[in-house]
Amino acid sequence: MIKIEGVRRNYKTGETEVKALRGIDLEVTDGEFLSIAGPSGSGKTTLLNLIGCIDSLDDGEITIDGVPVSRMDRHAKTTYRRENLGFIFQTYNLIPVLTAFENVSFVLSILGVGQEELSERTYRILKEVGLEGMEHRRPDKLSGGQQQRIAIARALVKQPKIVLADEPTANLDSKTGEEILQLMKQMNRTYNTTFIFSTHDKMVMEYASRLVLLHDGEIASDTRRE
Amino acid sequence: MKFIIRLAFQNLTRYKRRTIITSFAIAIGLMLFIFVDSMLQGAEKESELNLKRYETGYLRVLHDEYWENRLMRPLDLSIEDPDSILADLESAGYRATKRITFTADMILNSADFPEEGNLSVFVQAVDVERDNEVFNFGETLVEGRFARKGADEVVIGSWFAEDIMAEVGYYISLITRGNGGFYEVMDLEIVGIVNCPNPNVNRTLLMMPFDTADYYLGMDGAATEIDIALSERSNLESEAENVARIVSGYSVLTWRDLARDYLALAEAKRGGTGTILFLVFIIAAVGISNTMLMAMWERTRELGMMRSLGMKDSSIRLAFIIEAGGIGLIGAVIGTALGCLANLWLVTYGIDFGFITRDMDIGYRVATVMKGIWSVKTIVTSLVSGVLLSMIVAYLPTRKALKMDIPSCLHHQ
Structure with a gap:
């Protein structure tokens, strides 16, 4: 379970201080498929970054399964991310010189997984995301949707507790975006992985089992649906 | 580790032109190093021989x-x-x-x-x-x-x-x-x-x-x-001691004592040439540093992604340093090969400096043709320094990039 209590985050832009998050309280239970929505500048990405331990908050606390991750130092956060979190980015952020297989398997490499297991798990997850037969293609030989599938495979191959996705369909056409969402949803059900993704696309919001709407750094609404 | 090495070497092929240009700068620097060092060592060796044979004896x-x-x-x-x-x-x-x-x-x-x-x-x-x-x-x-x-x-x-x-x-x-x-x-x-x-x-x-x-x-x-x-293989100091025993009551000086002025001049020349070579290395180092800085700049989002996924800063740094070492290795191998080719010519034919030495005392006791010599030490130095220098100068840009916070890296344009 993710517990977010009174989280505030301010940024300085020149002389101006921007209050990105103004006291967020939120609880996310295991296996949720949660969408954080809101207009640009509402604090979606900041909230994702804080949950993902890649940013530091100014006030409040975030705990994941009782672990106060927001209090961790830089090295502890790195280790925590490596072992527990998966990320999907809007622009895929694949390594262009590596094949699909290598882009996914490197996550297991840095976890120290042995070659045989690494290979087996990578092939399996690539098959699950629909990239069987394309394992040895480089990203530039794949479509945007296929690249995002690699990114999903990369996020899931280590079977993390939580996958954080920042606008995962923003760079895709609506049909491909929907396919990606269906895939994410399917993975959510298969592995009971908590998915938290940011979006400002209504179609994407429709897929979420819970929709948290942010406005000017505050939660404007929190809706659960089935 | 295997992944880091693979990533580093794959990245070498990513910007082929830049890798080639930077390697070429290193290669030229190392070629010059081998060539000039060989010529200097050759001139010194020849000068010493000519001092002993025509001026001082042993x-x-x-x-x-x-x-x-x-x-x-x-x-x-x-x-x-x-x-x-x-x-x-x-x-x-x-x-x-x-x-x-x-x-x-x-x-x-x-x-x-x-x-x-x-x-x-x-x-x-x-x-x-x-x-x-x-x-x-x-x-x-x-x-x-x-x-x-x-x-x-x-x-x-x-x-x-x-x-x-x-x-x-x-x-x-x-x-x-x-x-x-x-x-x-x-x-x-x-x-x-x-x-x-x-x-x-x-x-x-x-x-x-x-x-x-x-x-x-x-x-x-x-x-x-x-x-x-004496023969070239003789131990100068022990022979001097031996002769001193034979000619007791007189001083025995070695050619090194007699040619102190020349040796000081040769030392100064080595220092001066060393400075030039150092500058050549600095130029190569700036090239590598610039290449790595550009690589970092272009791959900032990629760095952000790797850090997000929990890759250690030390591993990322190592990947970039290995990549720079790869550029250095290519440059060092090409530079050493070119240097050896140029040196082959220098050892075989040499450069005729008669037009200078005739009217100007350049210090060396070589009248016309200065030939190079083969030095394993120079060749090994060239190879090792090319790689090491590249790795060292890659450290700072990497450190700078890793100081950026991850969200800034991820949103870098």
Whole structure:
């Protein structure tokens, strides 16, 4: 379970201080498929970054399964991310010189997984995301949707507790975006992985089992649906 | 680790043109390093050989006080009975010869020379029968013959002859002070002109028979020095100690003591050339650093992604440093190969610096062609330094990139 209590985050832009998050309280239970929505500048990405331990908050606390991750130092956060979190980015952020297989398997490499297991798990997850037969293609030989599938495979191959996705369909056409969402949803059900993704696309919001709407750094609404 | 190495080497092929250009800068730097170092080492080695063969010998026996007063060329601070010392040295297996060195005013008169005039010269009176056992003038005669024992004859250096427009058969007069301070004038016929690989000798040599000088200078058989030849493999210091035991009462100096000025100059030249090479390396280093900085800049989002996924900063740094090392390795291999090719030419043919050395003393005792030498140390240094330098200069840009916070990296455009 993710517990977010009174989280505030301010940024300085020149002389101006921007209050990105103004006291967020939120609880996310295991296996949720949660969408954080809101207009640009509402604090979606900041909230994702804080949950993902890649940013530091100014006030409040975030705990994941009782672990106060927001209090961790830089090295502890790195280790925590490596072992527990998966990320999907809007622009895929694949390594262009590596094949699909290598882009996914490197996550297991840095976890120290042995070659045989690494290979087996990578092939399996690539098959699950629909990239069987394309394992040895480089990203530039794949479509945007296929690249995002690699990114999903990369996020899931280590079977993390939580996958954080920042606008995962923003760079895709609506049909491909929907396919990606269906895939994410399917993975959510298969592995009971908590998915938290940011979006400002209504179609994407429709897929979420819970929709948290942010406005000017505050939660404007929190809706659960089935 | 395997992944890091693979990633680093895959990234080398990512920006082929940039990798090639940077490697090329390193290669040129290292090629120059090998070439210049080889030429310098070759010039130094050749200079040392030419010093020993034509100027200093390997060891020199002198009167105890001679070296302190050497600029005066004192005839009274001499070796009184050089022949007995020579006999002792010969029985101990040494090749040695006696010489008298003195300064004089050389008078050129219009009967032979186009212009009258005088100039200060440095004269070496040599034992015409033994001198070639120690020095290597045997093959250097380009005109005429060597001076005969007891004759009023002189052999001069080829450039000296050109400078004063002397020819074989001309006469020169030497005015000097003999042993005891009396004035003496010698009229000597130029009977030969020598050209040897030592520019200093070509520029200044005046060589006359020992016994002629002995007679004119009132030396009573004394010599100002005894020069000894050794094999190249000899241990100079231990041989000097051995000779000192034989010639007790006299000083024994090695060629290194005698050529102190040259060695200091060579050291200074090495320092100067080292500075130039250092600058070449700096240029290569700036190239690599710039390449890595560009690589970092372009891959900032990728860095952010890797850090998000929990890759350690040290692993990311290592990947970039290996990548830089790869660029360095390509540059080092190409540079070393090019350097060896250039050096092959330098070792075989050399560069003719005669046009400079003829009119200007550049310090080295090489008259014309400077050849290179093969140095395993230089080649290994080139390879290792190319790789190491690249890795070292990649460290700072990597460190800078890793200081950025992850969200900034991820949103970097």
